[in-house]
Amino acid sequence: MDFEFSDEIKMLRKTAGDFAKNEFEPVAQDLDREEKYPRDVWKKASGLGLIGAWIPEEYGGSGVGFFGNAIITEEFSRVDLGMSLIIAGTFGCEAIYWAGTEEQKKKYLSLVSHGEAISAGAFTEPDAGTDVAGARTRAVKDGDEYVINGNKMFITNGDVCDFMVTLCVTNPDAEKRYKKHSLIIVESDRPGVTATKIHGKMGIRASDTAEISFEDVRVPVSNLVGDVEGQGFYQAMQFFDTTRIMVSAQGVGLAQGALDKAIQYVKERKAFGVPIASFQITQQKIAEMAMRVEATRNLVYKSAWYLDNHKVDPILNSITKYYAGETAVFCANYAVELHGGYGYIDEYDVQRFYRDAKILQLYEGTKEAEVLTIARRLLA
């Protein structure tokens, strides 16, 4: 066991933290109001190797692993969760990394790590979210092409991406419902792909979310992730085991950011002639926030370390994801309470943190789905 960070990780944390402070802070509030994706900030972060840092050097990444990526994610979301999602400019590519062919890794991973493309993972459908195997988007083989028809919902980067890793039914007649699907890479500019940006999200409004429709979209069969059909469900599960940990790192960052802001505020704000930090009830809240942040952080680092060492533990991942969501919501809530009325107006960041936090209990596996995973495996 070694809890000491390497010099590289310390520097990476500083670069990511400085970047977020300088590039996110001045614009986060406006982007939240305007629901605007910060493409220029994504480009700048790409230039520094902050996007796709987990991608091995042979495919153009920085090779800092998912652990390094978790640290960047944490520092980004400490300032703003919505803008931090520029780091998900490689979203979907985790599946290519785990299950793609060598040619696919060379092509797509290097595109996203060089800041030449943004990717998306198109899994969720209007009627199938947590029930991944319930996805109905259909891909029919026609010669050396797939013809794709169907709809996807709540797709992160849907309206800004260059390609998306899409869960499709390729083998409807397979006996088991888990063997009907495949992942297929679909370029966004192919005829028949329509992305409609979703407006009115409660939080992470600087992140792009869209509804996608596929109408007779043709892609070459070489776009099948891996080279065998019917593996899509399992590839998706492996994908979520990865991205769940990255989302958990978002939770640590947001919770730490809420704690930072709460600490600063309670030292400055006076009531009854003294700073409110001197009240025991304030101290209780600050201490409880700190306890949960630290516990979640350790879970995230352990899960990320497991992932980098190819020891995937779905129970650990679900515990981490569940607890990270709870911690983020808990800390954002206390941060608002400690700010009182000021925490309720959008001039103060904690109001945005409060709205942003909730998504962490919803996406990348709802909290209920995490509970199912944990309990079913423990009781099996």
Added chain:
Amino acid sequence: MNTVVCMKQVPDTETLIKINPEGTGIVTEGIKWVMCPYDEYAVEEALQQKEKFKAGKITIVSLGPDRAIEAIRTGLAMGADTAVHINDAAFYEKADPYATAAALAAAIKDLEYDAIFCGKQAIDDDSGQVPAILGELLGLPVVTLVVKLEVSEDKSKAVATREIEGGHAVVEVSLPAIFSAQKGLNEPRYASLPGIMKAKKKPVDVRTVSDLGVSVEPMTVIKEMSLPPARQAGKILEGEDAVEKAKALAKALHEEAKLI
């Protein structure tokens, strides 16, 4: 263009500073250390000059204890090529600007360089003397508070713009020379991830002051250090209306503040 950058690791500007019980220095435990912000301009200028001439080597020279390696690695991650770390905690503890400059000069004298870049001052002790003393010890011209620098094609001279009270002065100087960087000289880059990964493979020459043959004693000693007094609470002027309040303000400015 070969350059040397003198760099100091200092407490982060957001760190809450406490005075030690002896009253002669600060409590160093629990402090977050960073590269001095003015030295970041110095590193950036060296990088930009190297990029302009498409050749050259940048050497970072830093005096500091073990922890200083983190700031040195940051400079290497930004793009500097190599470093000399004068790691001598006992010497560093007592070093005043003269002793610091003497150690830096000893490390620099055998290096090849066309220019030496320093920050205009370290943001912890604020003495601002090192560039000048270094110039004296190395026999080099010194241009302070530089906000713009143009080096001639043949690297024989440079034109530097200095910030002066209410304006600017343009100075021509023969090279090699020492330049101290003022805010505005450039916009320091972030250490990129590829840069960070490369930094660990770059050579750092670790020396003690005796390795360098330095045997100077500091010329000054800090006797006492104190924090500024806590800010006094503001005064709220009483009065029925604006006229009365204005009278009270004029009275206070005249009698208490003695400003009018």
